[in-house]
Amino acid sequence: MTGKSCSLTSQEILDTYFLENRARLLEIASFLDRLDRAADAGEVRGEYRRRAFEKALALLLEPGGERTKAIQLLFSDPSSEPIESALGLKATGAWGGENAGN
Amino acid sequence: MRVIDPHMHLVSRTTDDYLALAYGGIHTVAEPAFWPGFDRASAASFHDYFHQLTVTEPARAARFKIRHYCWIGMNAKEAEHLELAREVIAMLPQYLDRPNALGIGEVGLNKNSRNEIAIFEEQVELAARRNELLLIHTPHLEDKLKGTRIIMDILKNEPRVTPERVLIDHAEEHTIGEIKDNGFWYGLTLYPDSKGSPARAIDAVEIFGPDRICINSSADWSVSDPIATLKCANEMRRRGHPEALAERVFFENPRDFLGQSPKFVLP
Numbered sequence: 001m002t003g004k005s006c007s008l009t010s011q012e013i014l015d016t017y018f019l020e021n022r023a024r025l026l027e028i029a030s031f032l033d034r035l036d037r038a039a040d041a042g043e044v045r046g047e048y049r050r051r052a053f054e055k056a057l058a059l060l061l062e063p064g065g066e067r068t069k070a071i072q073l074l075f076s077d078p079s080s081e082p083i084e085s086a087l088g089l090k091a092t093g094a095w096g097g098e099n100a101g102n
Numbered sequence: 103m104r105v106i107d108p109h110m111h112l113v114s115r116t117t118d119d120y121l122a123l124a125y126g127g128i129h130t131v132a133e134p135a136f137w138p139g140f141d142r143a144s145a146a147s148f149h150d151y152f153h154q155l156t157v158t159e160p161a162r163a164a165r166f167k168i169r170h171y172c173w174i175g176m177n178a179k180e181a182e183h184l185e186l187a188r189e190v191i192a193m194l195p196q197y198l199d200r201p202n203a204l205g206i207g208e209v210g211l212n213k214n215s216r217n218e219i220a221i222f223e224e225q226v227e228l229a230a231r232r233n234e235l236l237l238i239h240t241p242h243l244e245d246k247l248k249g250t251r252i253i254m255d256i257l258k259n260e261p262r263v264t265p266e267r268v269l270i271d272h273a274e275e276h277t278i279g280e281i282k283d284n285g286f287w288y289g290l291t292l293y294p295d296s297k298g299s300p301a302r303a304i305d306a307v308e309i310f311g312p313d314r315i316c317i318n319s320s321a322d323w324s325v326s327d328p329i330a331t332l333k334c335a336n337e338m339r340r341r342g343h344p345e346a347l348a349e350r351v352f353f354e355n356p357r358d359f360l361g362q363s364p365k366f367v368l369p
Contacts, residue, residue, distance in 0.1 A: 008342065075244050077214075080251065083216070085216075086182055086212060086213035086215035091241065
């Protein structure tokens with residue numbers, strides 16, 4: 001990143017964006033509550049997307065202004081070798097390791 | 103304000119959407135060839151589709167005084183069927199010669215498989231041989247970073263293709279820097295759910311600067327918004343950026359990239 005700043009002051013950013021991001025935060029909280037209320041809640045706690053999601057939540061509290069990029073990298077396949085075939089595969093939003101999540 | 107949306111799939115949109123574009127000031131659009139949501143059974147289906155992109159859709163757009171350009175290519179999603187994909191590549195030149203076809207696109211990778219790479223490399227070779235502009239599709243979600251890097255390696259290995267004639271689309275925060283560092287144009291796509299938002303797109307303009315960026319709606323048959331570029335321009339105003347910067351990002355940049363094709367003409 002170039003380190004260029006936002007055009008708004010911190011106060012203006014809070015005035016402009018706090019309410020909509022408060023709502024997004026509550027959506028995430030209710031998503032996690034919904035997972036906990038599921039009948040099989042204990043069984044999916046280690047599922048690769050849930051694990052990635054919880055790691056991403058921890059990144060939100062990291063300082064430094066590169067949280068978005070860090071979360072994108074967390075969800076990404078870090079390998080470089082092509083896969084043999086794409087037949088029947090689709091993106092799920094988080095990388096679950098070799099042969100996982102597809 | 104004047105807006106060019108450089109990436110829309112208008113064959114999937116309604117006439118009401120064309121009206122919304124016209125009312126909003128989006129009077130020029132470019133439509134890449136893509137995957138229709140199902141795998142096509144034969145090359146004949148591609149003939150019909152490329153005819154739609156080069157004859158039917160421009161006529162439909164013209165009813166609303168919208169200039170319609172297109173890109174012709176074999177998409178990555180159907181590249182696993184090598185025999186069909188090569189049959190389609192063989193037919194591309196006749197459609198690339200049509201008056202509204204600006205280059206080869208959107209081509210690239212979807213899941214980063216060996217067959218996808220083979221079909222992409224063959225189209226890069228075709229682009230190099232014909233000196234065509236290239237519009238690149240990068241993979242979705244967790245596959246994007248890996249696919250973007252493979253794509254750039256392939257492009258850099260073809261000396262006849264220069265980066266200023268290539269736009270790598272659907273970039274996000276983790277791929278923009280590498281794309282820019284390699285000299286390519288990059289596209290940001292505004293999707294309500296699965297890609298970028300107006301706020302994140304303007305964050306990118308602020309962080310990476312306004313050079314070589316094109317912002318698009320990629321409005322198609324899934325959850326998407328044909329006037330997303332207008333909403334994004336409004337986000338720029340919301341932050342107090344000057345109107346000239348919005349004009350640059352949403353009109354001058356796509357004009358300058360697409361204008362490298364002599365077929366792209368604005369009044």
